[in-house]
Amino acid sequence: MKKSLGCKLFGLAVGAIVAMAGCDKSARDGEIVVVYVSEDQVFSEPILKDFEKETGIKVKAVYDTEETKSTGVMNRLIAEKNNPQADVFWANEPIRAEVLKQKGISAVYFSPNAKGIPDVHKDPQGYWTGFSARARVFVVNKKVQNKPTSILAYTSPQWKGKGVIANPRFGTTTVEMAALFTIWGNEKAQAFIASMKQNEVGISTSNGESTDFVASGEFDFSLVDSDDAVSRIRQGKAIEMVFPDQGQNEIGCLIVPNAVLLINGAKHSDNAKKLIDYLLSKATEKKLAFADCAQIPLHTGVETPMEMKSIEDIKVMKIDYGAVARKMEEIQPYLKQWVGY
């Protein structure tokens, strides 16, 4: 009997699904490590490819998107807690690593390569380790004459309606806000945020988008991550980068390191540790410094590109990441009210 189209489709669908269910067997049996990554794929993937080449260990990665603001991998890690699929999480800031520590998703690992990294950028109990940092910097449109030098510019009448900032409920902007709360105290920080609103600060969905808005002249300036700034500058966009609050009595510039952690119950824990060691090496920090993200090495003595300052040359905002993580959770209702959703 001639088979109908429906039968053919049914056969195709069932056959393919069965084949897919078995297709990963060879890979599962081989040398692999599964890593979830919230650092931008354009910067993280080349590092992971190099690790594959140098060790022969196949890296299977899940990357995050700018649009979902890390909803993807963080939610997956939390939802997968009882049957973890990931071995390693490469977070683009340490606050998520703190959240995972609190939820019991990460495991203790002291990498030998972490010895040269300052203690302030590491979890003292070994649940995560920081490396290659971004700085929170201003991007300013080249057409702007007098450039802002302090985050207080957001509340200055001179810059009314000319500043934009990524939604403070997401990503590193939340970290910045929480850091200000820990330094200034609730009252002063709330007054600052309220003044920002009165000063008609624009809210974008991400730092990358803020940078594009400044480059296109929609706004004059924005506080963003240094990798957003450097990548656009290297693409020839009409922006300049300014390190804020570098004066004697000013609070300094927030430094946000990447953080890497071992997942509790990782199926490939030996390979996971090799990957963590690799990410925490001076060689990786140098690669990330010379990539378009121009991240700042935390090991001393690692070469950096011309346009990026070394960590020693930056006046760094003094914060405790654990305290910032706790404050971040505390101020969420306030930020929600401030943003409106």
Next chain:
Amino acid sequence: MIKRIVLITFVAVLALVGLLPLLVMLAQSVIIDGHISFAAYQDLLNSRSEWNLLGNSLILSILTALLTTVVGMPLGILLAKTDLPFRRAFAVLFTVPLLMPPYILAVSWFDVLGREGFLARFWGSSTAAVTSDFLFGLPGCVLVLFSTFLPIVMLLTMTFLKTINPRLEEAGKNFAGWFGVLKGITIPLIRPGIILSSLLVFLLTQGEFGVPLYLRYNVFSVVTFSEFSVSYDYRAATAGALPLVGITLLVLLVERIYLREKTYQVRLASSGYKTIMIRLGSIRNWCVGLVSVLGFLVVVLPFLVLFMQSLSFEAYAQALKLAGSSLLRSLTYAAIGASALSVLGFFLGYLIHNRSLSIWRSVDSLTILLFALPSTIIGIGMILLWNRPTTNFIYATPVIIILGYIAQYSALTSRVTVSTLIQIPPSMEEAAQVVGAGWLRRMGMIVTPLAKRGLLAGWLVGYVFCLRDTGISMLVYPPGHDTFGVRIFTLMANGPADLIAALCVIMIAATILPLGFLALAFQLAPGVNRGTNARRK
């Protein structure tokens, strides 16, 4: 008996793949430390800001649905029922935006209307400031979502026009001109299709958050998104989806009242009559001009800017190097997903059309509900349900992506099947039954061949939606199995603009080329296009 077993099996598949993850999420939202609590729902009811956002969502959805209907219906009539030149090319052109994730279209529009966008080069910065202000906010959201969803109304109008019995129009023509026939006969007859397409646009706009987020217009769908991304709070996020469920059920009720309880005079597939075409005469050139201008403004302009940004060999080489394997995976997953959806949708559509089981209405409602729900809810529900050591062969393999497609998009293929089966006279199946053919034999020999066109149309619709999907696949793809749409989004974070533009152009080509090839095969294959007529002779 076999009929019941087969149909119950497919309903069970839908329940397992689509309903069960929702129930898991629902249970998570009301059980705290082993006790039942409705705190998350109470918080939602007490929050004023959420209800304000719901108002914004409704305004955006109503405006988008109205505009797409007001423009899409006449456009569909022009392209399907008149002698307008290049009408097939126009139909393809207007369909292009539907093939892309709406967020990418919003970025394209920013490149056109932004302060240093395409228009600023010609009209200066003061005009660009005005266009930029227009883009960021409600008008811009309506514009982007209008251009994305216009093809839904246009294509459904075109499809439903083919179902009209031409004898009715011929009768009307004896007493009135074409304007009168359209107004008095044609449009009232296709009203179910138009209302259905408007409701689809309304629901899709309700669930969309990427475009409003980018264009800074706060809507309700961002609540669910924010609860997931900020506090990883499944309870609040699930509770946040409740108003969307309510709106979907309301829409289904509207559909039931206005569409299902009315009978329409449709042309059966075996009738052999052709659609009567309207000769545009002296207004033909005006109509071509009008459609061309609309096509240029709504489709060509943003995509031209996107294409111009991608014009570098290095960008395409880099795009294929970085995303070539993802592209192959996407094409494979979309083909498999579309096939699975076609089969499931066919049997569910048959069940709904023939009301073969008493739960037919619930099945229909469930498919629509799954289609309208935020993908994050379904995605997280799927993780909680399938991520277990015993089901790793599903969760840790691409099967989970296919299940995600089935969960979210089964409404599309079941609805296409229903509209196909309406055109098949029941007498055919009944005749075979009288001479002793069993149900499976009748399905294989009578119903499936007659519904071949609908099955293929359903497959194509399923293919397009699976290929453009990012919501579900982003949440559940196994490590190392990312799809092309997901990879575009992950590379968008700080990826060079020309690379992203090249990826988008490849995405469009990857969707259109297989569709064009299949459409050609569709036209050439004997017994497909002319199947029923040939068989009748």
